[in-house]
Amino acid sequence: xxxxxxxxxxxxxxxxxxxxxxxxxxxxxxxxxxxxxxxxxxxxxxxxxxxxxxxxxxxxxxxxxxxxxxxxxxxxxxxxxxxxxxxxxxxxxxxxxxxxxxxxxxxxxxxxxxxxxxxxxxxxxxxxxxxxxxxxxxxxxxxxxxxxxxxxxxxxxxxxxxxxxxxxxxxxxxxxxxxxxxxxxxxxxxxxxxxxxxxxxxxxxxxxxxxxxxxxxxxxxxxxxxxxxxxxxxxxxxxxxxxxxxxxxxxxxxxxxxxxxxxxxxxxxxxxxxx
Amino acid sequence: xxxxxxxxxxxxxxxxxxxxxxxxxxxxxxxxxxxxxxxxxxxxxxxxxxxxxxxxxxxxxxxxxxxxxxxxxxxxxxxxxxxxxxxxxxxxxxxxxxxxxxxxxxxxxxxxxxxxxxxxxxxxxxxxxxxxxxxxxxxxxxxxxxxxxxxxxxxxxxxxxxxxxxxxxxxxxxxxxxxxxxxxxxxxxxxxxxxxxxxxxxxxxxxxxxxxxxxxxxxxxxxxxxxxxxxxxxxxxxxxxxxxxxxxxxxxxxxxxxxxx
Numbered sequence: 001x002x003x004x005x006x007x008x009x010x011x012x013x014x015x016x017x018x019x020x021x022x023x024x025x026x027x028x029x030x031x032x033x034x035x036x037x038x039x040x041x042x043x044x045x046x047x048x049x050x051x052x053x054x055x056x057x058x059x060x061x062x063x064x065x066x067x068x069x070x071x072x073x074x075x076x077x078x079x080x081x082x083x084x085x086x087x088x089x090x091x092x093x094x095x096x097x098x099x100x101x102x103x104x105x106x107x108x109x110x111x112x113x114x115x116x117x118x119x120x121x122x123x124x125x126x127x128x129x130x131x132x133x134x135x136x137x138x139x140x141x142x143x144x145x146x147x148x149x150x151x152x153x154x155x156x157x158x159x160x161x162x163x164x165x166x167x168x169x170x171x172x173x174x175x176x177x178x179x180x181x182x183x184x185x186x187x188x189x190x191x192x193x194x195x196x197x198x199x200x201x202x203x204x205x206x207x208x209x210x211x212x213x214x215x216x217x218x219x220x221x222x223x224x225x226x227x228x229x230x231x232x233x234x235x236x237x238x239x240x241x242x243x244x245x246x247x248x249x250x251x252x253x254x255x256x257x258x259x260x261x262x263x264x265x266x267x268x269x270x271x272x273x274x275x
Numbered sequence: 276x277x278x279x280x281x282x283x284x285x286x287x288x289x290x291x292x293x294x295x296x297x298x299x300x301x302x303x304x305x306x307x308x309x310x311x312x313x314x315x316x317x318x319x320x321x322x323x324x325x326x327x328x329x330x331x332x333x334x335x336x337x338x339x340x341x342x343x344x345x346x347x348x349x350x351x352x353x354x355x356x357x358x359x360x361x362x363x364x365x366x367x368x369x370x371x372x373x374x375x376x377x378x379x380x381x382x383x384x385x386x387x388x389x390x391x392x393x394x395x396x397x398x399x400x401x402x403x404x405x406x407x408x409x410x411x412x413x414x415x416x417x418x419x420x421x422x423x424x425x426x427x428x429x430x431x432x433x434x435x436x437x438x439x440x441x442x443x444x445x446x447x448x449x450x451x452x453x454x455x456x457x458x459x460x461x462x463x464x465x466x467x468x469x470x471x472x473x474x475x476x477x478x479x480x481x482x483x484x485x486x487x488x489x490x491x492x493x494x495x496x497x498x499x500x501x502x503x504x505x506x507x508x509x510x511x512x513x514x515x516x517x518x519x520x521x522x523x524x525x526x527x528x529x530x531x532x533x534x535x536x
Contacts, residue, residue, distance in 0.1 A: 156326070
């Protein structure tokens with residue numbers, strides 16, 4: 001199955017009930033199986049600017065690069081798949097763009113953004129992220145976060161200082177330890193996961209997972225998996241019903257079929273004739 | 276404003292200590308930040324580690340141990356109004372930072388640069404100034420416990436508690452909502468709507484969900500060519516609020532929604 005047919009993608013973003021403007025940005029490139037979400041920060045409209053730059057750099061550069069290449073191609077020098085390389089390089093590129101804009105224009109000083117991006121290819125997904133925007137995976141009835149926040153709270157959980165249950169009571173939420181555009185360099189975290197038919201991937205900003213319990217996110221996805229637009233608006237509505245103190249963005253990707261990369265010249269030739 | 280510890284014995288306040296250092300020690304010896312000259316207290320009895328707005332208590336292998344809210348403990352994540360007991364002494368932990376979460380700015384995501392260890396003092400600065408500013412604005416004493424369980428749902432959204440509201444919002448109707456099947460083989464069966472989301476129908480054929488919201492229950496069509504009907508009228512794709520004794524028809528089965536008195 002071609003990737004465009006194998007994936008069903010729906011995204012939605014909402015300012016929430018407290019904030020006047022939306023500093024989140026989302027993008028989806030169905031043709032190459034790419035989704036990107038960013039949650040900006042910074043005064044006035046700088047947050048929107050930062051998340052907007054990040055999303056457009058990553059989505060346009062990667063989709064451009066994949067016009068003439070496959071994400072499963074192996075880079076000759078590094079021995080790494082192109083998918084990983086593209087995610088890493090372009091998150092770094094977004095970092096430089098934002099950092100330089102912030103340096104040159106005083107009103108953008110100190111702006112930054114989280115980013116999470118997922119590139120689907122060859123029955124796998126490469127996920128790159130910086131900050132506390134997440135990817136969850138629903139497989140069967142089990143919802144699991146497949147990214148780990150770059151946040152003070154997550155570091156405290158990892159260090160055994162605080163339990164996951166206690167973390168909900170923490171007053172140190174919203175402190176990210178890594179962000180795009182704050183420093184001259186950034187190190188994105190990149191992982192590859194196997195994908196199964198029926199999986200649903202949820203990319204979200206912390207406006208969702210701070211306001212809605214994982215259990216309710218999971219129940220919503222299970223109940224509404226055949227209707228992604230409804231699931232997205234239900235998630236946003238739950239965040240807003242619970243206070244909606246932050247912008248809420250969600251991207252849902254449902255795997256409706258296998259999308260393996262043709263291997264070997266014969267398979268490629270057949271694939272070429274089938275198109 | 277930093278969190279603080281109020282030291283008292285037999286109901287008499289002895290002294291207040293602001294938690295203005297990353298690590299404050301409690302013990303009998305005079306070099307402790309909170310020195311308690313009593314033989315029941317170990318030389319270095321316990322420490323409170325504060326990271327921005329959170330404080331953690333740990334027992335430093337003291338001879339007589341300590342209790343928090345009457346429970347013996349070695350390590351504890353302090354919540355405002357917790358009472359630490361060491362011998363006859365009580366140390367009450369007060370952290371009214373919760374009030375500042377009403378200041379929208381505080382909710383905003385901030386970045387900590389570099390490794391946490393080094394970054395903590397640097398970022399503590401702006402955080403503190405914000406805290407000062409907002410506690411200034413909200414310095415009216417608050418009811419003691421902002422515990423999530425007690426968060427009343429009647430509160431306007433702007434005064435939302437700092438923690439997630441409980442997953443079961445105690446909606447205006449305190450009664451349990453129920454769906455009772457009226458026709459078909461399951462006629463008479465009751466389903467209590469205890470979750471925020473309840474699925475009805477048959478996957479692949481016709482599915483609707485009942486969602487609990489602060490203002491009540493809603494029915495939404497999820498899948499299937501036919502839409503469910505409510506009191507004989509077919510629903511649209513929009514969520515529809517349910518009233519007491521509404522009759523839902525879904526996949527050929529009639530059921531009644533009502534609040535158990």
